[in-house]
Amino acid sequence: DATGGSAADCQPCPCPSGATCAVVPKTKEVVCTNCPAGTTGKRCELCDDGFFGDPLGQNGPLRTCRACKCSDNIDPNAVGNCNRETGECLKCIYNTAGFFCDRCHDGYYGNALATNPNDKCKACTCSPFGTVDQQTSCSQVTGQCPCLPNVAERDCSACEPGFYNLHSGNGCERCNCNPIGSTN
Amino acid sequence: GPTPRPDVHPLPPGTYLLYAQSGRIEHIPLEGYDMKKDEAKTLLHLPEKVVIGVAYDCVDKMVYWTEITSPSISKASIHGGEPTPVIRSAIITDPPNGILYWADWNRDSPKIETSYMDGSNRRVLVKDDLDYPTVSLMTVLFPEGTHKLECMSPGRGDRRQILEGIQYPFGMATLGKNIYYTDWRRDAVVAVDRYAGTESDEFQPQKRTKLYGLAAAYSQCPQGQNYCDVN
Numbered sequence: 001d002a003t004g005g006s007a008a009d010c011q012p013c014p015c016p017s018g019a020t021c022a023v024v025p026k027t028k029e030v031v032c033t034n035c036p037a038g039t040t041g042k043r044c045e046l047c048d049d050g051f052f053g054d055p056l057g058q059n060g061p062l063r064t065c066r067a068c069k070c071s072d073n074i075d076p077n078a079v080g081n082c083n084r085e086t087g088e089c090l091k092c093i094y095n096t097a098g099f100f101c102d103r104c105h106d107g108y109y110g111n112a113l114a115t116n117p118n119d120k121c122k123a124c125t126c127s128p129f130g131t132v133d134q135q136t137s138c139s140q141v142t143g144q145c146p147c148l149p150n151v152a153e154r155d156c157s158a159c160e161p162g163f164y165n166l167h168s169g170n171g172c173e174r175c176n177c178n179p180i181g182s183t184n
Numbered sequence: 185g186p187t188p189r190p191d192v193h194p195l196p197p198g199t200y201l202l203y204a205q206s207g208r209i210e211h212i213p214l215e216g217y218d219m220k221k222d223e224a225k226t227l228l229h230l231p232e233k234v235v236i237g238v239a240y241d242c243v244d245k246m247v248y249w250t251e252i253t254s255p256s257i258s259k260a261s262i263h264g265g266e267p268t269p270v271i272r273s274a275i276i277t278d279p280p281n282g283i284l285y286w287a288d289w290n291r292d293s294p295k296i297e298t299s300y301m302d303g304s305n306r307r308v309l310v311k312d313d314l315d316y317p318t319v320s321l322m323t324v325l326f327p328e329g330t331h332k333l334e335c336m337s338p339g340r341g342d343r344r345q346i347l348e349g350i351q352y353p354f355g356m357a358t359l360g361k362n363i364y365y366t367d368w369r370r371d372a373v374v375a376v377d378r379y380a381g382t383e384s385d386e387f388q389p390q391k392r393t394k395l396y397g398l399a400a401a402y403s404q405c406p407q408g409q410n411y412c413d414v415n
Contacts, residue, residue, distance in 0.1 A: 022229075031229055031231055032231070033226065033229065034391070035206070037391065037392055037393065038393065040206045040207045040231060041207070041231050041232055042231045042232065046207075046231075046232065048206050048393050048394070049206075049234045049252075049394065050394065077368075079234065079236055079252055079396070080234065080252040080253075
């Protein structure tokens with residue numbers, strides 16, 4: 001407040017090198033108005049959207065703002081792709097999940113880091129009849145669903161040879177064919 | 185030079201472009217259709233927010249914006265005053281009819297929605313054949329990859345191409361013969377003459393970071409006109 005009449009009326013802006021500041025008339029709060037590139041916030045303490053870090057080192061060591069690292073599994077057109085401080089990815093696509101969009105979403109399997117989106121994460125599509133507790137998730141790597149007794153296939157959709165009645169929901173039953181009258 | 189078309193009116197004094205960048209809503213005064221770049225200034229500081237969409241209500245002189253840190257629509261008077269919360273992505277207003285429009289960039293089903301200004305009567309307007317929709321007073325759609333602008337009347341639902349070869353638009357505003365958009369490739373506000381179909385100017389703010397929503401703040405509300413009509 002330059003009209004106060006004392007030598008301490010004007011104080012330096014509490015902002016990083018050279019950024020200008022202003023006082024909010026109502027709250028008397030000081031706000032930096034021209035934060036360095038990639039930073040924002042009242043004291044230039046935050047990273048811009050699409051970047052993460054701790055530019056003033058408020059919660060630990062100083063980390064300059066860097067672009068979100070999400071394994072190429074985000075939409076570059078999207079906003080709010082990662083947490084501005086921690087960098088946790090918030091908008092994983094191609095059915096990926098995890099802090100860096102580096103694994104498949106529950107219910108999907110494959111390699112989240114594959115270069116071609118079509119090779120990334122595929123749906124488990126576990127058969128509800130052949131899967132334990134009708135689970136929808138499968139092994140992240142092989143895609144194997146947890147099958148009921150005597151049930152076969154990756155998606156638990158068929159009975160093992162010599163078994164029948166997948167739709168019982170309790171696994172498949174032995175055929176009990178008379179070996180004399182059966183072909184195999 | 186070329187004679188102005190009969191439906192192109194000079195803008196009244198005191199018209200601005202508003203755009204969002206890095207937790208601020210900035211304004212650029214317009215002189216005619218020209219951006220007075222030296223006089224660009226900040227209108228509103230929202231230092232902890234990430235402001236995305238911006239719209240202007242010329243009847244009540246209110247600025248509306250969306251922000252993503254706590255998904256919402258807020259408003260404040262262009263003459264100053266406390267921001268007040270109102271409803272989420274690109275938004276536009278239709279003050280004479282009291283209607284809001286916004287684009288939802290939900291990747292699985294992008295859509296354009298509408299509601300009254302108090303948030304009631306919410307419904308989906310467009311959901312087919314959209315990749316990255318953005319909306320403007322005439323409803324402009326941007327199918328990714330094709331880099332073209334389409335126009336749609338909310339009542340009739342017909343879509344028509346009006347411009348081709350635009351770069352990487354985020355926010356968009358129409359004003360008479362011009363279309364202005366914020367471009368993510370250049371971090372700039374770009375002016376395009378939509379009759380000539382050519383870029384006429386660009387403004388690159390000092391701060392080099394993404395520019396989001398864009399709106400035109402008229403000093404007087406424009407008379408009812410159908411932006412889809414070119415002829």
